[in-house]
Amino acid sequence: MGEKIEVMISQENLEKRIREVAAKINEDYSSTELHLICVLKGGVFFMCELAKHLTIPVTLDFMSVSSYGNDTKSSGVVKIVKDLDQPLEGKDVLVVEDIIDSGRTLSYLLDVLERRNPASLRLCTLLDKPDRRVVENVNVDYCCFEIPDEFVVGFGLDYAQNYRNLPYIGVIQSA
Ligand code: IMP
Ligand code: MG
Numbered sequence: 001m002g003e004k005i006e007v008m009i010s011q012e013n014l015e016k017r018i019r020e021v022a023a024k025i026n027e028d029y030s031s032t033e034l035h036l037i038c039v040l041k042g043g044v045f046f047m048c049e050l051a052k053h054l055t056i057p058v059t060l061d062f063m064s065v066s067s068y069g070n071d072t073k074s075s076g077v078v079k080i081v082k083d084l085d086q087p088l089e090g091k092d093v094l095v096v097e098d099i100i101d102s103g104r105t106l107s108y109l110l111d112v113l114e115r116r117n118p119a120s121l122r123l124c125t126l127l128d129k130p131d132r133r134v135v136e137n138v139n140v141d142y143c144c145f146e147i148p149d150e151f152v153v154g155f156g157l158d159y160a161q162n163y164r165n166l167p168y169i170g171v172i173q174s175a
Contacts, residue, residue: 005163005170008152009145014126014168015049017144021124022053025094025142033057035091035118037084039109040064041164042098045156046126046144050096061086067105078108088116094142098156099127103135110138126155127169145169 025034033056038047040062051058064082093113100106106123114121124142131149147169153159154166163170 004173005153005166006173007168007170008147008150009169011167014144014155018046018049018126019053021142021144022050025050025124026053026055029056029092032092033059035059035061035086035088035093037093037095037113038062039095039097039105040082042156042158043096043126045164046098047096050124059086063109065105065109078105080112088113088118088121091118092120093118093122095121095123097123097125099129099152100125100138100140101129101132103133103138106138107135127152127157 034054036047036051036058038044038060041064044062047060051060061084062082063080063084065078066081067078095106095110095113097106100123110121110123122141123139125140126144128140128143128146129149130146150171151159152169152171153163154169156164157169158164159172163172
């Protein structure tokens with residue numbers, strides 16, 4: 001530990017942008033209830049901040065997936081470590097993710113969730129790294145920030161499980 005972190009997106013800018021995206025979601029789902037699915041652990045800070053600004057009726061559920069491989073690159077092989085508690089049948093579902101990188105995790109996950117017959121299924125991500133995408137079929141419905149191809153930490157995102165609690169998005173400086 002003891003690395004220096006350079007701020008990429010400040011806490012203030014994160015909170016401001018999340019409020020804007022929440023307002024759009026309130027508008028789009030004004031006549032329905034929304035079932036939020038948080039992908040643990042990275043999505044948890046974002047989901048909480050987003051949910052605080054939703055004024056429509058909201059329910060929450062959590063799932064945890066792990067991709068086989070090392071910490072900084074996803075292998076495309078995804079395992080459900082903790083499944084949802086509630087069924088998705090007939091619900092308007094919004095998956096809340098921390099970051100879309102290659103898109104492999106989400107491509108797999110959206111496929112699994114679609115087969116549970118939700119009324120609708122959309123994706124909301126805090127960060128998107130479009131330059132890194134290798135999977136075509138991941139449609140991002142709501143994105144707070146597009147970022148360049150850099151490894152970021154904070155606001156839920158980790159490096160070897162550390163830094164998730166930083167209230168901003170930062171880049172680890174190599175010494
Ligand atoms: P994908 O399957 O390549 O899209 O990988 C997505 C997952 O990789 C995310 O949910 C994160 O857990 C992790 N990830 C990708 N990029 C970063 C990053 O810059 N910082 C921290 N975790 C990342
Ligand atoms: Mg994640």
